[in-house]
Amino acid sequence: MSNMRFIVLGAAVLFASAAGVVAQPAGDPKAGETAYMKLGCYSCHGVWGQGTWRDGPRLNPPMPYEAMVQQLRTPRYEMPFYVESQISDKGVADIIAYLKSVPKPVDQSVIKAMQ
Amino acid sequence: MAKKIRRRQFLAGVAAAPAVGLAAAAAPAVAAQAPAPARPSVPLVPNDDRSLFDLPPQTIGKTGADFMVDVLKSVGIDYIASCPGSTFRAIHESIITYGNNSKPEFLTTLHEDTSAAMCHGYAKIAKKPMACMVHGTVGLQHASMAIYNAFADRVPMLILSGNIGNVATRQVIVEWNHSVQDQAAIVRDYTKWDDQPTSLQGFAESTVRAMDLMTTAPMGPVLITDDGDLQEDPIPPEVEKRLKIPVLRGIRSQPSGDVSAVREAAKMLVAAENPVIFPYRYARTEAAPALLVQLAELLHAPVVDGRGRMNIPNRHPLNHTTRREAAFAEADLILALEPVDVYGLTTNIPDIVHRPNIPARRQPNLKIIQIGAEGLMPKANFQNFQRFAPVDLNINGDAEATMPTLIEAVKAEMTAAHKSKFEARGQKLKGLVERSLAQRMTDATFQWEAKPISSPRFVMELWNQIKNENWALPTESQFLSEWPYFLWDINKPYQTMGYSGAQGIGYNSPAALGAALANKEHGRITVAMVGDGDLNMAPGVLWTAAHHRIPILYLVHNNRSYHQEVMMILKMAARRSRVDHKNIYVGTLIDDPAPNYAKIAEGYGLYAQGPIEDPKDLAAAIKRGIEVVKRGEPALIDIISDGR
Numbered sequence: 210m211s212n213m214r215f216i217v218l219g220a221a222v223l224f225a226s227a228a229g230v231v232a233q234p235a236g237d238p239k240a241g242e243t244a245y246m247k248l249g250c251y252s253c254h255g256v257w258g259q260g261t262w263r264d265g266p267r268l269n270p271p272m273p274y275e276a277m278v279q280q281l282r283t284p285r286y287e288m289p290f291y292v293e294s295q296i297s298d299k300g301v302a303d304i305i306a307y308l309k310s311v312p313k314p315v316d317q318s319v320i321k322a323m324q
Numbered sequence: 325m326a327k328k329i330r331r332r333q334f335l336a337g338v339a340a341a342p343a344v345g346l347a348a349a350a351a352p353a354v355a356a357q358a359p360a361p362a363r364p365s366v367p368l369v370p371n372d373d374r375s376l377f378d379l380p381p382q383t384i385g386k387t388g389a390d391f392m393v394d395v396l397k398s399v400g401i402d403y404i405a406s407c408p409g410s411t412f413r414a415i416h417e418s419i420i421t422y423g424n425n426s427k428p429e430f431l432t433t434l435h436e437d438t439s440a441a442m443c444h445g446y447a448k449i450a451k452k453p454m455a456c457m458v459h460g461t462v463g464l465q466h467a468s469m470a471i472y473n474a475f476a477d478r479v480p481m482l483i484l485s486g487n488i489g490n491v492a493t494r495q496v497i498v499e500w501n502h503s504v505q506d507q508a509a510i511v512r513d514y515t516k517w518d519d520q521p522t523s524l525q526g527f528a529e530s531t532v533r534a535m536d537l538m539t540t541a542p543m544g545p546v547l548i549t550d551d552g553d554l555q556e557d558p559i560p561p562e563v564e565k566r567l568k569i570p571v572l573r574g575i576r577s578q579p580s581g582d583v584s585a586v587r588e589a590a591k592m593l594v595a596a597e598n599p600v601i602f603p604y605r606y607a608r609t610e611a612a613p614a615l616l617v618q619l620a621e622l623l624h625a626p627v628v629d630g631r632g633r634m635n636i637p638n639r640h641p642l643n644h645t646t647r648r649e650a651a652f653a654e655a656d657l658i659l660a661l662e663p664v665d666v667y668g669l670t671t672n673i674p675d676i677v678h679r680p681n682i683p684a685r686r687q688p689n690l691k692i693i694q695i696g697a698e699g700l701m702p703k704a705n706f707q708n709f710q711r712f713a714p715v716d717l718n719i720n721g722d723a724e725a726t727m728p729t730l731i732e733a734v735k736a737e738m739t740a741a742h743k744s745k746f747e748a749r750g751q752k753l754k755g756l757v758e759r760s761l762a763q764r765m766t767d768a769t770f771q772w773e774a775k776p777i778s779s780p781r782f783v784m785e786l787w788n789q790i791k792n793e794n795w796a797l798p799t800e801s802q803f804l805s806e807w808p809y810f811l812w813d814i815n816k817p818y819q820t821m822g823y824s825g826a827q828g829i830g831y832n833s834p835a836a837l838g839a840a841l842a843n844k845e846h847g848r849i850t851v852a853m854v855g856d857g858d859l860n861m862a863p864g865v866l867w868t869a870a871h872h873r874i875p876i877l878y879l880v881h882n883n884r885s886y887h888q889e890v891m892m893i894l895k896m897a898a899r900r901s902r903v904d905h906k907n908i909y910v911g912t913l914i915d916d917p918a919p920n921y922a923k924i925a926e927g928y929g930l931y932a933q934g935p936i937e938d939p940k941d942l943a944a945a946i947k948r949g950i951e952v953v954k955r956g957e958p959a960l961i962d963i964i965s966d967g968r
Contacts, residue, residue, distance in 0.1 A: 248903055249894035252967050259771035261968035262805035269770050287674045289898030314769035323788040
């Protein structure tokens, strides 16, 4: 799945560059959290964008704004479409702000100590 | 003639009436002595070849059901899971009194689906079948979903159902509703074999045949319908003397692949540049993983485990399951062992509009060898046989039974040059899995403190408590994103047992209890991570665990939803730009009110904790739960969890 994440990200960046997407609006993490939950992003990507093995790649740290917009508008693989009426470009910026606001990952040693 | 004699005896008020069963209608013997019943004041309707008044009202001596218990003991059935029902009341009574409720022991369940699913889980761990006994028509229909799971998973179980076959002796209303002309028709599409014997000797022979058939690959459930009169009636002594229970003699064998085809497979494996081994339901016995490791190490070939059984230790260096697609993309030969979906090895059908068939990234010269017993049990109606896909070499035979021959054939085919080449291949494979696992570890760090509790935190807190114990995890973990396979060390053949077969929800909770029953005699700690949706299909399983003192720790992965369907409905709505609709969660949430599974478990008599919402509280809760299980009792922890 990690590979899929990079493929999706790479393709999205490529398309976004070609399309010349506008500059990233300022994001509101609170509004982003609301949108992230309301649109159901959490269901496949986890409440903090941590990703799930089969259902949605990790979104944390979030991909660049242009790539995120591109992926939502013209998604790759099984990702559903999210049109402007469902989530605006500003809303995408809000979601990115939310994903940046969640707690930072713990050190791997915490988990390895349990193994 | 016998009938006339009996009639005359009755009319003359003779107390001693001959004991007759359907199988022994002509037997003249007297089985018991008891007072004749008072003559009824209403005219009797003739009961074909037997009259209620031809039989003594009290049975002294052996009954048909007693003999049936002898048969069940003879074939080694240790447990019968069942909800009581009148159509098998005679055999029920015989099990608990005549048989002293030991081998088989009657295990009381609260739903027939639980009875059958317990058989499913038990057989996968014990490597032998147990039985469930289900009420005529109604009970069998309740059990049918669990039977279908077991059939699709190729797991044996002995299903015994009652039926009042004789229309003249059926009581009105209820017994008619619980009787059926061809009971097995209800489940014939997904059982391996069935019979409805009309004599006790027939019951013995059919049961022994059933044991033979169901434990020969491809395995599957079998159904024996037990006639009510046959169960209830006494056995005339002359008939009893003639009854014989057959014994399966000699070496039991499994169907093995044709030797010439196996040699051809060995040639292809040795000649391949990048062979990949793909076991799915390969491991039939506890010896299977070691054989697979032997083949993989001989070839230095990566193994991509389909996890339909515990096929190979997850930490074995050649286990490349975490990089499945990459391994398949490099392969010029895939050896599929008891595969289910061969088509899916080369083609993806993504869940998007039009469901396109998209070829997976594969080598153009890819060849596939399939070894499996699937083709030996064709059925037509239910589509669990999956999409047809041609392969380059199809070997019809049980993969595990074929494995020793294949290993020897590969050895015979290998030269010193091959050995060097394979070792070089093995060197190239080193480090690939570690990189893949490191990525998963990174994923886990991003959600460690999350609320609702994340799946990797859930499974690692559990692992931390059981890693030094003799543990077993009989439940599926795909709804926890398979985290145990990434983070745990799974190396014993009984520690996991694959999937449900047909993905019928409600499998995990009862199947885990059946597995726990098998684990109990080995002193293993059974931990069962079950979804809230799964547990709600069979919550009564908790009472069975408590009542029969079966040690098991249920950990409820409580995402308060049918989360798979949450994702599906959201995806469907997103396709239609309706994802923000106010009704979007109608039908998929198990909330408002949120069930309290700890209270439910306590109500059934279990030690329970929860709901646990803070990941920091998890370790202590699991520790307490394990302590209870170590005392031989079941326990439950309700854990408020993220969706996956």
